[in-house]
Amino acid sequence: MFTVKQLSQMAGVTPRTLHHYDDIGLLKPSQVGDNGYRYYGEEALLKLQQIMFYRELDFPLDEIKKLMGRRDFDVLKALETHKESLSRQMERTKRLLVTVDNTIQYIKGENTMSEKGLFEGFSEEEQEKYALEAEQLYDPETVRESNRKWKAYSAAKKEAIMAEGKQVYQDMIAVMPKGADSAEAQAVVEHWRKHMDYFWTPNLGQLLDLANGYNDDPRFKANFDKMHPKLAEFMREAVKVYVGKKRSK
Amino acid sequence: MFTVKQLSQMAGVTPRTLHHYDDIGLLKPSQVGDNGYRYYGEEALLKLQQIMFYRELDFPLDEIKKLMGRRDFDVLKALETHKESLSRQMERTKRLLVTVDNTIQYIKGENTMSEKGLFEGFSEEEQEKYALEAEQLYDPETVRESNRKWKAYSAAKKEAIMAEGKQVYQDMIAVMPKGADSAEAQAVVEHWRKHMDYFWTPNLGQLLDLANGYNDDPRFKANFDKMHPKLAEFMREAVKVYVGKKRSK
DNA sequence: CCTTGACATTAACGTTACGTCAGGGTTTAT
DNA sequence: ATAAACCCTGACGTAACGTTAATGTCAAGG
Structure with missing residues (x-):
């Protein structure tokens, strides 16, 4: 189990980012302590890496949210669309x-x-x-x-x-x-x-x-x-x- | 003298944009009536066109504000800088x-x-x-x-x-x-x-x-x-x- | 036990350039 | 006179966090 800071350092983001992702429901902590502390497991790290991959491609967060855990086909379509928008840009x-x-x-x-x-x-x-x-x-x-x-x-x-x-x-x-x-x-x-x-x-x-x-x-x-x-x-x-x-x- | 709508149509923006430019002091109306109406003259149109030119180049508004009415040399530097950022992008x-x-x-x-x-x-x-x-x-x-x-x-x-x-x-x-x-x-x-x-x-x-x-x-x-x-x-x-x-x- | 420092929390404003109501006057044309 | 069309001033919403602020928690040392 990782704390916000630990996870954030592993992934190269700030704790605030994790707060934000929690707020918008993009990445919820695996557990929350009685003290209110967020605790993340390995699988959260994987998910976060996925998220950051899409972020690097300039996907907006809610797109990523919809994309995550979707079938490849949908992802493929999204990527194709995104590619076009990148081309236009x-x-x-x-x-x-x-x-x-x-x-x-x-x-x-x-x-x-x-x-x-x-x-x-x-x-x-x-x-x-x-x-x-x-x-x-x-x-x-x-x-x-x-x-x-x-x-x-x-x-x-x-x-x-x-x-x-x-x-x-x-x-x-x-x-x-x-x-x-x-x-x-x-x-x-x-x-x-x-x-x-x-x-x-x-x-x-x-x-x-x-x-x-x-x-x-x-x-x-x-x-x-x-x-x-x-x-x-x-x-x-x-x-x-x-x-x-x-x-x- | 033009009203907001007239000027906005001439320049291809919305009245809201003119309100905004007024708010931030980028483009003030040439006159303001007793009723509070904004009235713009020819010179405002020219200025607005200048502004829109820079906007097309993706300059942020406060940059434009600083740029307007500056000597060519400064503008040149700003453009060079901007060009590099565009290149990076x-x-x-x-x-x-x-x-x-x-x-x-x-x-x-x-x-x-x-x-x-x-x-x-x-x-x-x-x-x-x-x-x-x-x-x-x-x-x-x-x-x-x-x-x-x-x-x-x-x-x-x-x-x-x-x-x-x-x-x-x-x-x-x-x-x-x-x-x-x-x-x-x-x-x-x-x-x-x-x-x-x-x-x-x-x-x-x-x-x-x-x-x-x-x-x-x-x-x-x-x-x-x-x-x-x-x-x-x-x-x-x-x-x-x-x-x-x-x-x- | 107490303090200290590092860490955690939530809340809330700031950022950019307007879009989009909402509520309410003004002007103009009929 | 009345409706259409236009004007105004707030003020919230947007994207993705950064940045305080005020405050609670934990581990270690004296």
């Missing part, structure tokens, strides 16, 4: 990692930017850094072309282009009340498309990808959010409509 | 997935086992299934040799070997009180090593790997736990001592 974590990474890159870019006193949002370095990843996300050739084109511009020209870009987005915000499928919004999208020619000439599919990228890429998203919190989303909608109309023609 | 989940998978395999094996009425723990099927993974964990050639050897034995011989194996483990349990470095325990390890010859002849490093495998592989672990909850661990210790002594000679 991993996918999610993977995504989060990418996002964090992107954001880190973004902030680093923004830092260099402000150091160099460039106008906010799309510094040259940022463009380059972005290009590296963009090559994987989008089409490598077009991205490289975009970069070549951009670099060829003079500094003044660059600023003019950026300013025009900002204007486009401001226009976009202005027509938001009209709705993404309004004539006004569609006109701005048209303008935006022409503006893109400074970089490269996207086809309809790439236009969609770009609008989606504005939402999904945190560096873009952050810049758009600065202008208007709904801008990125609105553009996605508007571009979707635009492309839909163009294609149906 | 992913490693862990990866490990759990492997374990769950192993366990599922183990249970399936146990089922076939009992169907075929073989003695518990190490059925032939189980051996084979195990071999597949063992080839990746250990050395493929030796594992294959082990399998060839094992298959060559008659059923009676197999049972005899298994029985001897059980005896070895019982002996091991018997000497546990003496300690892993006791002469008695070391003698049993010696015996165990000879016993392994029925399968193959491990060198010292492989001996260690085996003992570790007893602890890390859930199918082995479960069988060992049936005999004694501390057996696997004790064997690891004893074998470590054994190998240490042999090597120093």
Whole structure:
């Protein structure tokens, strides 16, 4: 017979944990003394080890409770289910990692930017850094072309282009009340498309990808959010409509 | 000015969430009416979007609170830290997935086992299934040799070997009180090593790997736990001592 | 026998980020 | 005027214990 402390040390948990398991009826002591002391036997140790095995797998306690002493088949099903949830969790974590990474890159870019006193949002370095990843996300050739084109511009020209870009987005915000499928919004999208020619000439599919990228890429998203919190989303909608109309023609 | 519901719908959260953020001082309303109603402005929407961005990355609220309106450099550090914790989480989940998978395999094996009425723990099927993974964990050639050897034995011989194996483990349990470095325990390890010859002849490093495998592989672990909850661990210790002594000679 | 230290008990609050009533005002539309 | 829809403030519930707090028990030594 073991006392709480003894058992807890053998199993590598705290006495409090045993109290808790007793409270919720997951692991009752084999005996209880007149003094109220809990006493556990060998079989309790085995049970506790089973419990801890499932705990390591992140099963919640009441799941474990239902699982213990069940037939293998049920356990099997539970494990399969659990496996899927673990898989989903991993996918999610993977995504989060990418996002964090992107954001880190973004902030680093923004830092260099402000150091160099460039106008906010799309510094040259940022463009380059972005290009590296963009090559994987989008089409490598077009991205490289975009970069070549951009670099060829003079500094003044660059600023003019950026300013025009900002204007486009401001226009976009202005027509938001009209709705993404309004004539006004569609006109701005048209303008935006022409503006893109400074970089490269996207086809309809790439236009969609770009609008989606504005939402999904945190560096873009952050810049758009600065202008208007709904801008990125609105553009996605508007571009979707635009492309839909163009294609149906 | 937006009411709670309006803002909540724009941002995709519940009003309760806004109440909560107000309570903890993470996002206060821009104004509060005489009736006690909360009213939020555009800037609150921006802030909320920021908050939700961090929330998506699984930052706890008080972290976000500290982070908001901080200089980029601090945010960068926080993100780097967070990235590491995400990485760790992913490693862990990866490990759990492997374990769950192993366990599922183990249970399936146990089922076939009992169907075929073989003695518990190490059925032939189980051996084979195990071999597949063992080839990746250990050395493929030796594992294959082990399998060839094992298959060559008659059923009676197999049972005899298994029985001897059980005896070895019982002996091991018997000497546990003496300690892993006791002469008695070391003698049993010696015996165990000879016993392994029925399968193959491990060198010292492989001996260690085996003992570790007893602890890390859930199918082995479960069988060992049936005999004694501390057996696997004790064997690891004893074998470590054994190998240490042999090597120093 | 008494004290001391190590151990045991129960009770109850703290943690995280809200969900979910409950009870009761306010605004808006009909 | 009245109902629908919305607002408010509590306050409990969640998961799995950690952490005091107040108090009882046991074994050993003086």
